[in-house]
Amino acid sequence: MKPTIRGTLAAVLTCVAAAAGAAVATPAAAVGTVPVPVPLDAAEKSLHMELPEIRGEIPVPAPGTYEGPRYVEGRLLPERTVPQLPLEAGLPGATVRAPVPEVLGDDHGHVGVSAPASDLRTLGPGLGPDAPLTPPHPDNSGLPALKLPQAGLESPAVQAVPGGVNVVRGPGR
Structure with a gap:
C-alpha cells in the first residue's frame, strides 16, 4: 500500500x-445544567433525625451563534463592525424537600418547594460606525466625497422565562 x-x-x-x-x-x-446535591446523610445519621433534602441546578453557559459584520451598499465600513456576542445559559434552580411531623401520629409527611432552572439568552452591546467618506463616485473622478461620520450603538438584550415556584405536600419517603 x-x-x-x-x-x-x-x-x-x-x-x-x-x-x-x-x-x-x-x-x-x-443538558445545560449541572445537578448539585447537598449531602446531609451524615448529619441525618449522627443526629438520628430526618433532615431536608436540598438539590440545586447550576447552569452551564454556552456561547451562541452571532451574526458577523454585514456589508451594505453605500457604506465603506460594514454594519455591526463590533458584533453583538450572544451567551446562552440559564437561571439556577433549586429543590428543597423537608419532613413535617404529623400531629396525631409518628408518621412524617413532606413539604417541598421547587424552582426549576430556566433558559436565559443574552446579547452584548454592538457597535456600527461609518467612515466620514462616501464610496468612490464616477461623477467625482473616482474620488470619495466627505460626509458626517456616523456611529450606532446596539443595545444589549436579556431574554428569560423563569418558571414558577411549586409547593408540594405529600406522604413520607
Whole structure:
C-alpha cells in the first residue's frame, strides 16, 4: 500500500472517530445544567433525625451563534463592525424537600418547594460606525466625497422565562 493511500485512510478513520466521539458527547453537553446535591446523610445519621433534602441546578453557559459584520451598499465600513456576542445559559434552580411531623401520629409527611432552572439568552452591546467618506463616485473622478461620520450603538438584550415556584405536600419517603 502506498504511503499516500495510508495517509488518506488514516485521515478518514480519524474523522470517523472524531464524529463518533462528538455524537456520544452531544447529549451530555446539551443538558445545560449541572445537578448539585447537598449531602446531609451524615448529619441525618449522627443526629438520628430526618433532615431536608436540598438539590440545586447550576447552569452551564454556552456561547451562541452571532451574526458577523454585514456589508451594505453605500457604506465603506460594514454594519455591526463590533458584533453583538450572544451567551446562552440559564437561571439556577433549586429543590428543597423537608419532613413535617404529623400531629396525631409518628408518621412524617413532606413539604417541598421547587424552582426549576430556566433558559436565559443574552446579547452584548454592538457597535456600527461609518467612515466620514462616501464610496468612490464616477461623477467625482473616482474620488470619495466627505460626509458626517456616523456611529450606532446596539443595545444589549436579556431574554428569560423563569418558571414558577411549586409547593408540594405529600406522604413520607
